[in-house]
Amino acid sequence: MTTATTRREFLRRTGALGITGAAAPWALNLAAIGAAAAQSATDYKALVCLFMYGGNDHANTVTPYDTTGYNAYQAIRPTLATPREQLAATALTPDVALPDGRRMALAPQLTGLKVLFDAGELGVLLNIGTLVQPTTKAQYVAKSVPLPPKLFSHNDQQSVWQASSPEGATSGWGGRVGDLFLSSNAAATFTCVSVSGNAVFMSGKVANQYQVSPSGSVRLVGAAQPLYGSQACSDALEALVTAPRTHLIENEYSRITRRSIEADAQLSAALAAQPALTTTFNTASEISRQLQMVARVIQARSALGARRQVFFVSIGGFDHHDLLLAQHPGLLTQVDDALAAFHAATVELGVAGSVTAFTASDFGRTLSSNGDGTDHGWGSHHVVIGGAVRGRRFYGTPPEVAVNGADDVGQGRLLPTQAVDQLAATLATWFGVSASDLPLVVPNIGNYTIKDLGFFA
Amino acid sequence: MLGVRNAGIAGWLDAQLAMPPSSSMWAWLVAKGYDAAARRLSTIGLDEMVWRKLLTAPDVLRQRTVFALTELFVVSITGLQGNWRQFSLAAYWELLEQNCFGTYRNLLEKVTLSVAMGQYLNMLGNQKENAATGRVPDENYAREVLQLFSIGLVELAADGTPRLGSDGKALESYDQATITGLARVLTGWTYDGLNNDSPEYLRKSMAHNPALHSLLEKRFLGVTIAANTAGLQSLKIALDTIANHPNVGPFLGRQLIQRLVTSNPSPAYVARVAAVFADNGSGVRGHLGAVVRAILTDPEARTVPTAATAGKLREPVLRFVQWARVFNAASAADTWFGSTLDVNRLGQSPLRSPSVFNFFRPGYVPPNTALGAQGLVVPELQITNETTVAGYANFMQSVLPNGAGDIKASYGDWLATANDAGALVARVNLLFAAGQLSEATVTTMVNAVAAIAATTDTARLNRIHAATLMCLCAPEYLVLK
Numbered sequence: 003m004t005t006a007t008t009r010r011e012f013l014r015r016t017g018a019l020g021i022t023g024a025a026a027p028w029a030l031n032l033a034a035i036g037a038a039a040a041q042s043a044t045d046y047k048a049l050v051c052l053f054m055y056g057g058n059d060h061a062n063t064v065t066p067y068d069t070t071g072y073n074a075y076q077a078i079r080p081t082l083a084t085p086r087e088q089l090a091a092t093a094l095t096p097d098v099a100l101p102d103g104r105r106m107a108l109a110p111q112l113t114g115l116k117v118l119f120d121a122g123e124l125g126v127l128l129n130i131g132t133l134v135q136p137t138t139k140a141q142y143v144a145k146s147v148p149l150p151p152k153l154f155s156h157n158d159q160q161s162v163w164q165a166s167s168p169e170g171a172t173s174g175w176g177g178r179v180g181d182l183f184l185s186s187n188a189a190a191t192f193t194c195v196s197v198s199g200n201a202v203f204m205s206g207k208v209a210n211q212y213q214v215s216p217s218g219s220v221r222l223v224g225a226a227q228p229l230y231g232s233q234a235c236s237d238a239l240e241a242l243v244t245a246p247r248t249h250l251i252e253n254e255y256s257r258i259t260r261r262s263i264e265a266d267a268q269l270s271a272a273l274a275a276q277p278a279l280t281t282t283f284n285t286a287s288e289i290s291r292q293l294q295m296v297a298r299v300i301q302a303r304s305a306l307g308a309r310r311q312v313f314f315v316s317i318g319g320f321d322h323h324d325l326l327l328a329q330h331p332g333l334l335t336q337v338d339d340a341l342a343a344f345h346a347a348t349v350e351l352g353v354a355g356s357v358t359a360f361t362a363s364d365f366g367r368t369l370s371s372n373g374d375g376t377d378h379g380w381g382s383h384h385v386v387i388g389g390a391v392r393g394r395r396f397y398g399t400p401p402e403v404a405v406n407g408a409d410d411v412g413q414g415r416l417l418p419t420q421a422v423d424q425l426a427a428t429l430a431t432w433f434g435v436s437a438s439d440l441p442l443v444v445p446n447i448g449n450y451t452i453k454d455l456g457f458f459a
Numbered sequence: 460m461l462g463v464r465n466a467g468i469a470g471w472l473d474a475q476l477a478m479p480p481s482s483s484m485w486a487w488l489v490a491k492g493y494d495a496a497a498r499r500l501s502t503i504g505l506d507e508m509v510w511r512k513l514l515t516a517p518d519v520l521r522q523r524t525v526f527a528l529t530e531l532f533v534v535s536i537t538g539l540q541g542n543w544r545q546f547s548l549a550a551y552w553e554l555l556e557q558n559c560f561g562t563y564r565n566l567l568e569k570v571t572l573s574v575a576m577g578q579y580l581n582m583l584g585n586q587k588e589n590a591a592t593g594r595v596p597d598e599n600y601a602r603e604v605l606q607l608f609s610i611g612l613v614e615l616a617a618d619g620t621p622r623l624g625s626d627g628k629a630l631e632s633y634d635q636a637t638i639t640g641l642a643r644v645l646t647g648w649t650y651d652g653l654n655n656d657s658p659e660y661l662r663k664s665m666a667h668n669p670a671l672h673s674l675l676e677k678r679f680l681g682v683t684i685a686a687n688t689a690g691l692q693s694l695k696i697a698l699d700t701i702a703n704h705p706n707v708g709p710f711l712g713r714q715l716i717q718r719l720v721t722s723n724p725s726p727a728y729v730a731r732v733a734a735v736f737a738d739n740g741s742g743v744r745g746h747l748g749a750v751v752r753a754i755l756t757d758p759e760a761r762t763v764p765t766a767a768t769a770g771k772l773r774e775p776v777l778r779f780v781q782w783a784r785v786f787n788a789a790s791a792a793d794t795w796f797g798s799t800l801d802v803n804r805l806g807q808s809p810l811r812s813p814s815v816f817n818f819f820r821p822g823y824v825p826p827n828t829a830l831g832a833q834g835l836v837v838p839e840l841q842i843t844n845e846t847t848v849a850g851y852a853n854f855m856q857s858v859l860p861n862g863a864g865d866i867k868a869s870y871g872d873w874l875a876t877a878n879d880a881g882a883l884v885a886r887v888n889l890l891f892a893a894g895q896l897s898e899a900t901v902t903t904m905v906n907a908v909a910a911i912a913a914t915t916d917t918a919r920l921n922r923i924h925a926a927t928l929m930c931l932c933a934p935e936y937l938v939l940k
Binding site for chain 1: 538540580581584585586592593594595596597598599602606612631635638722767768769770771772802803813814816820822823824825826827828829830831835836837840841842843844845846847848849850852853856860900903904906907908910911921924925928929932933934935937938940
């Protein structure tokens with residue numbers, strides 16, 4: 003449930019972030035946002051993006067399983083194909099069958115996700131990727147419509163996925179969603195929380211991404227305790243590292259340090275007040291530790307005064323030009339373990355219906371093989387998970403299993419039939435962003451007739 | 460500093476550019492016995508060999524340049540496979556040492572054919588197409604050598620600004636067809652003598668196997684290599700074409716300026732460096748020693764800037780190196796220290812980039828800042844966040860008194876200085892911050908340090924550690940100007 007608040011209240015909240023005053027010139031961004039009615043929530047919701055850096059091989063993640071489709075897949079990448087019998091246990095039986103007898107199976111490692119699919123908590127998005135507008139193959143070939151810039155380039159497509167523009171972008175759609183809900187949260191700092199470093203996805207036009215470690219916040223010890231036995235030196239250190247500066251790079255460093263000290267004080271106290279989660283996470287896996295921290299921050303939501311939060315976690319190593327069979331299954335196992343445990347934790351916390359997680363990646367990969375790996379592609383398959391998701395379904399159209407077929411632009415690089423923009427709009431709408439504010443989050447959403455992919459019940 | 464004072468800047472640069480590479484990393488690893496067959500899957504020695512170099516080698520300009528090149532021509536232990544990965548990277552570091560002041564064309568060839576890069580970006584084992592299996596050449600190195608190591612994604616004017624098409628958008632410098640063509644060129648490369656007994660093969664260039672090379676026609680960057688052209692000849696054409704592309708000078712020149720001097724060089728600065736890249740004055744293109752000299756002696760590098768946006772954020776690794784250099788740190792047991800990648804250390808460690816895109820990107824625009832509003836980039840801010848600023852400060856707070864692993868500083872000749880808080884802070888200011896700490900900051904530091912009574916050597920050490928930590932954490936120091 004959301005209610006519009008006044009622009010004045012919004013400015014007051016953002017003013018508390020320290021973004022007015024000396025830094026006022028770029029706070030002019032506020033004008034656009036403030037005019038568009040910041041939204042204030044009274045319930046709790048969270049979005050969680052799990053980004054697989056490197057470009058996940060979608061064809062070995064969600065694999066054609068009907069006989070025709072599987073045989074085509076196997077014929078195109080004979081040395082890389084998952085044996086069909088290994089897919090039997092994770093073959094999906096959706097509530098609404100795919101057309102033309104098509105079937106798909108999750109990778110054999112994704113047993114936890116299979117359980118969530120069957121339980122109706124997980125939906126599969128077929129052939130989704132970066133677009134500027136709906137694009138047919140004929141339009142792609144004729145270059146008659148705008149295409150995402152710098153296709154097939156890792157860093158740029160990561161950025162386009164997260165921010166709708168290539169490297170150098172300064173705000174992403176997760177952060178722009180956060181912008182609209184800063185006033186819903188007592189501490190704006192905890193609106194956009196990344197547990198895996200810097201991701202443009204998490205920066206809004208106003209919202210900063212708070213970057214926390216999988217173990218929680220790190221206390222700047224020298225400013226908190228006597229430094230080498232000297233309180234005077236500790237005080238001086240704190241003054242030096244937090245004082246506003248006129249040099250802009252210096253000032254940014256001290257702004258971050260101030261945020262670090264303030265956020266640590268709040269977050270460490272809030273986390274310490276929570277009972278241990280009974281849900282077990284595999285702490286040997288970095289992505290599980292990241293999602294465990296997300297769960298703990300959600301657990302502390304009341305102590306933090308948080309009603310709307312966007313989280314970011316990531317796992318790298320998916321750029322399998324080589325060693326696809328040797329390495330990809332292990333990564334998928336980690337993703338599966340982490341997402342299954344995270345969903346269980348949201349159930350434990352009683353917020354499963356308030357938390358939606360989704361996967362993302364630079365791009366999909368080629369269907370064709372380069373020997374023991376695949377190359378950079380475009381469209382991919384992803385999942386959305388949560389109690390609010392209408393699961394046990396596919397969303398989108400299964401692509402033709404072919405090289406240079408109807409749905410690919412060469413070597414099986416899929417031309418997306420669903421856009422990241424549409425995914426973003428669907429999630430934002432569920433989160434509470436009004437239809438009129440959607441363009442603030444997804445600037446190109448006006449290019450799409452379908453603005454909601456329909457995966458929320 | 461003494462060398463510069465004695466020889467002048469030009470003389471010091473001459474001497475540094477002429478100084479041969481310091482003692483071999485590879486030989487150090489061998490002397491430690493890490494080349495034993497039984498240890499081939501261990502990476503022990505990787506970080507240690509780097510710290511030994513960066514902290515103590517006399518060829519400082521070469522090492523500084525090599526470190527910069529490891530961030531442009533990235534190879535990381537994360538993503539390498541195979542035997543003796545530390546030896547692959549020692550060979551790579553030495554390749555950079557030997558070629559960093561030579562020509563770009565030569566460096567490009569050595570990098571391209573190195574086992575380390577071959578493993579990292581999969582040119583090693585890259586094979587020709589096979590219609591029966593659907594196999595096509597691996598595109599990884601073809602793509603990244605263009606995007607990251609030579610010309611970049613968009614066409615550049617000589618001053619590094621993008622060239623725009625009639626639609627006002629930057630002109631892209633290549634397309635997928637070029638990647639497909641170049642990938643064919645880069646087929647047929649294998650290990651030269653793979654074995655499990657000795658790492659020696661890891662420092663040989665990759666070997667060419669003509670039977671695995673694509674003989675199809677190859678088109679890229681406006682060049683066509685006819686079908687059935689031999690692999691080595693195709694490679695020469697490709698490397699010549701890339702190295703002669705007009706983008707290389709401004710593309711790499713700008714990034715080297717960013718690594719060495721400032722985040723946002725003026726177009727004129729880039730143009731001056733690119734002009735030296737195009738011709739070093741003796742008709743040689745791509746002479747990197749001349750490029751480094753041009754970068755460091757440019758008026759924009761030599762003049763203390765006044766703009767509130769000038770300079771660059773010092774990299775965490777370089778702050779740590781500076782601590783060690785200033786205090787003559789050494790490792791008595793020759794065991795040095797391990798990775799500093801953890802966010803509770805430096806959040807950065809040489810040869811441990813998370814990907815070929817380095818720890819930070821040259822085009823990183825810090826969001827929600829006055830810098831970003833001006834379209835300015837600050838690459839190092841990409842790894843600067845609430846966690847890493849605290850992690851770095853805590854790490855250095857521990858390192859100052861305790862050292863890092865076996866790396867211990869020597870504060871003996873600072874003890875006398877420490878009796879005088881003002882003199883101590885002045886010395887720290889000079890040696891760490893080139894005297895650029897402001898009067899207000901100096902006063903804050905002096906007053907705080909003076910609050911520790913210098914009655915014992917322990918107290919004097921506390922003064923030294925406190926003064927240094929305050930400097931190392933002060934934004935005025937952290938931004939190199």
